[in-house]
Amino acid sequence: MNLALWIGAGLLAAVALFGGLVKLVVPTQKLAAAKGAGWVADLGGGFVKTLGGLEVLAALGLILPAVVDTAPVMVPVTAVCWVLLMIGAMATHGRRREFPLVAVNLFYLAVAVFVAWGRFGPESFTG
Template sequence: MNLALWIATGLLAVVALGGGVTKMFVPGAKLAAAPGGGWTADFGAGFVKTLGVLEFLAAAGLILPAVLGIAPVLVPVTAVCWILLMVGAMITHGRRGETGFVLLNLIYLALAAFIVWGRLVLEPFTG
């Protein structure tokens, strides 16, 4: 189970890192023209970049506390925060009629829920 949790955590961290870097560094017009990025035209650049920073921090929060052995309880806490972020993403994409992206966000939410459950109940970090 520990291996499955690490795989799920790694996958989610890669998703968070990719989304964060994209939102932080890709110009707004290019981001809005990308598939699933149309929502960014409805929000200010500062908001989109802030989401990017949060996603970047989520990637770090999913991996670094456990790898470094410093406050590993932050891994499931970060996963809970990711769940909240995905609820917002699902609402945003749902309002735009982008059901494919709603389903994708639901998958990310399920991965995060698995990490929370796994790290708090099934295989908590010890130490």
């Protein structure tokens, strides 16, 4: 199960890092024009850049604390934060009737719940 939890955390970290960097690097106007990213125009550039920064931090928080063995409890805490982020993403995409994106967010939410459960519980780094 430890391997499955590492794979789950790695998948979430990759998604968070890619998504965060895109939000930080791509100009807001260009990002808003992309398919499925109409929400960007609704929320504004500052919010999108902040969200991108938080996603990059989430990518780091899902991997680094365990790798360097400094505050490894931050891995499941970050996974719980990712769950909350996915709930918000699902609500946003649901309001915009972007149901395929809701399904993608639901998958990421399920992986984050698995990582949080596993790292708080049976495969805790502290136990």
